[in-house]
Amino acid sequence: MARIAVSRDLVLELAKAARLELTGEETDRYTQQLNVILDAFRELDEVSTGGVEPSYHPIEIEDKLREDVVEKWQWDPLANVVDSEGKYIRGPKIK
Amino acid sequence: MKATIGLEIHVQLDTLSKLFCSCSTDIDDAEPNSVVCPICLGYPGSKPMVNRRALEHGVVIAQALNSKVMHVIRFSRKNYFYPDMSKNFQITQYEVPLAEGGYLLVGGHRIGITRVHLEEDPAKLVHVGGGITSARETLIDYNRAGVPLVEIVTDPDIGSTEEARDFLKKLSLILEHLGAYDPHKEGSLRVDANVSVEGGNRVEVKNITGFRNVEKALNYEVVRQTSAVNMGMLVVRETRHFDAETGVTSTLRLKEQEEDYGYIAEPDLTQIHIASDWVAALKASMPELPDQRIQRLVGEYGITRFQSDIIVNTGLRMSEFYEESCKLYPDSKNVANWLVTYLLKSLNFEGMSLEESNVRPETFTELLVLIDEETISERLAKELIKDYVKTGKSPRTIVEEKNLALLPVDELRVVVSEVVAENSKAVEDYRSGKAKAAEYLIGQVLRRVRARASAGIVRELVLEALKEN
């Protein structure tokens, strides 16, 4: 993998993508830490993986499919909701 | 209008339960947030489980589109933040779709299919106090979250807005024939369209519901883009939103700001092996497709290609209606004739679909029987059918209520005598050789009896009367 110098801009981009607001100090600190960590991850370059299949799970799991049957949950979906309007859940506007 | 168009069509599958949980898909009349569970609401600790029936539908749809079904499939997480996402990722298929390739012939032109895959529907948003970009808040109903969708992506092979409309109509009909979706369910078909015209960039128009809106949106877009190019202006590469009420597309976001979806394999689901014998079995039991049905109706019922085309293309229910009617009334050509020429016309006039009306094979064929019995004239039947379509009352009932039965000959003779007596001038004209005068008298009789007589019989009686005098 190419040498990634994690820039401050990249950290801000990551924070935005993850919906996190960082202070200036945090941005500096994370930039430094991410650089160290991602640099350490580069050691994987040493492993030859040509023709190797990725393991999405560590073990073979049997196919699981569910029958098309309706089951109704008896519960209150709004019990953990702070802001609701009638039966709707209130959310922030789009723009 | 000419353009380069590619479509991404999202179709809600007609399963009983959602794609990843056992909540019902019957949500149309449900109260908001009443058909939900911890899974489709994205509760922490909940995990998805794949609906077998949805997978079956997907495989059959892929085959109907001549697409190659993959042997092993996997689901992916498509990650983005939006208020309609219960998990802020959508479980879809990124790396390995259900099927790849395929095509559909539209008016002799081959429209390529890139891929067919399954994914979950997001929730429904109600924008309060404005449209999507001007609302002051959003109300969220998660009933729709998790409903199974099949996504069909076309190659950018569509060359005009008319072709796009025809493609969607054909696709919709095929899916209806497969029992995979219900075209009458609101929002069951949604389209993202990629449109470009020569000299301009590609623009995406997102989330257009129903194919009438697709045609409108595409027309608007092509005009907009073509005008821009003609005026030497830049067509910006962007994502736009179509407002069905105003008929206008507007900018939603610029492509440069596009989110990176950061796909990973869905780790709460296993890969799924799709056995070739299962695929073959599904293909063998695949319901009759529209093109097959058109051909069969011609062969089986002796109707014209033109008629069969109309019957099948109107919708699944219409062809079923036709065949059920033929079971009750043996003259299939007559049935086709009345259905195509008069019944459809009346339905269109009333702005009703067959499903919306109370028209039934039993009552429709009753109309034809009434004609055969000579209870009513054909001419009257053409009028009566309008009433029948509008009210759904059986033709016999209408005939009785409105006293429309053909008059017996004796009563007719009386009317003829009256008319002859009142129109001595016409009688004289006829006597002096003007044959047209007879037509006048016949017309007068028919007017008076208000079509409760066949023109032929009236003619006979009038000429008889004229001879007598």
Place this chain on the structure above:
Amino acid sequence: MSTLDRVRALDDKYHFINTLAHGLDTENRGRLSGYTVSVKDNICVRGMESTAGSKILEGYIPPFDATVIAKCRAEGASILGKTTQDEFGFGTFNINTPYKRPLNPHDPWRSTGGSSGGAACLTAVADFPHLALSESTGGSISCPASWCGVVGVTPTYGRVSRWGLIDYANSLDKIGVMAKTVGEAGLLLEVISGPDRYDSTVLDAPVPCYSDLETVEGLRIGVPEEYFGEGVDPMVEAKVWAAIKGLESDGAEVSDVSLPHTKYSLSSYYIIAMAEASTNLAKFSGLRYGLQEPIESDFNQYFSRVRTKGLGDEAKRRVMLGTFTRMAGYRDAYYLKALKVRTKVIEDFKLAFKGVDVLAAPAMPVVAPRFDEIEQLEPIQHYMMDVLTVAPNLAGIPMVSVPCGEAHGMPVGLHLMADHLEEHKLLKAAWEVEQ
């Protein structure tokens, strides 16, 4: 003194409980009758606050029981309460949490280990019948179990249903158990294992009797060379070797093995774990449950406000790192590469298990560190502390940490690992060590 009062008294001293049950059921019948079961705070218990150690789930009351909870209840267990942990499992010292930081019962100036610090702590100090439900992604059972001197069992991935487990990394998370004795650990493991229709990644394999523990005669033990030597405290190593020798004199055969991809398992593990975790945590955005704020501003601003407030420092770091490893342009080199390296790590183990039944090594390279020592560490050094546990966790193989003596006055754990679904071999070796 009632059991709950006893727990409160202990908690005042050691700080391991986030939420305590209001009352205990004492009339129940079943294999767990008479036992209290404590539950790591990321495993949902209906009606009981489940925070997963995070502020973003403060006050969250699950509307359903995790499958393991339902199984425990059905066997007569009494749910004691929710034990504290590192936020979402992100940590090796149980200090990454706005809730309680547990103290090591052997030395309150030292960490219990993490992320299941509360569970290990309570297991060590409980002087009433108690079993702990815990969870491991990269070593979160073995680490605190070894540092607190209790038995910790991490079963095969897919042995136990994850329905109701608040996810850290779905292809790595395993619910497991802690107890004072191997027999009790085996008992709880038996109860919670087995198929479950609510979790697609559960294995169909039948559950054997884990409490049936016989002799280790003829058991072949492999000692992986990469797990010893540089980086491991010599006194820890000495205790581990002593335990292995003990097993040998009981009739086990000991041989050397090599797991050549060991050093790469740390990076592979963290990349996969963070990639999955960053998507799992996306759902915490102030809607439907958990921390919610007054609805103002647009959705991106609202989500950011809630997440910034509710997620801790380590959580933010991992979410950003995980987002990076999935990004277009980096995804092949990080996420996909890590998944391929995982295959190599699994192959190492599979090859080794052709010749041996279990592997034996230290669970942790050092004994429990002091809190002031931990404060000096950089994040990367926290991660490196997991070096001996990440590989088996990555491979999804079962493992047991069983106490095998002390070094520097602190407990040392012997780590036994076996092939997929071979928990019974582990337990009988662990039981032998215990004698």
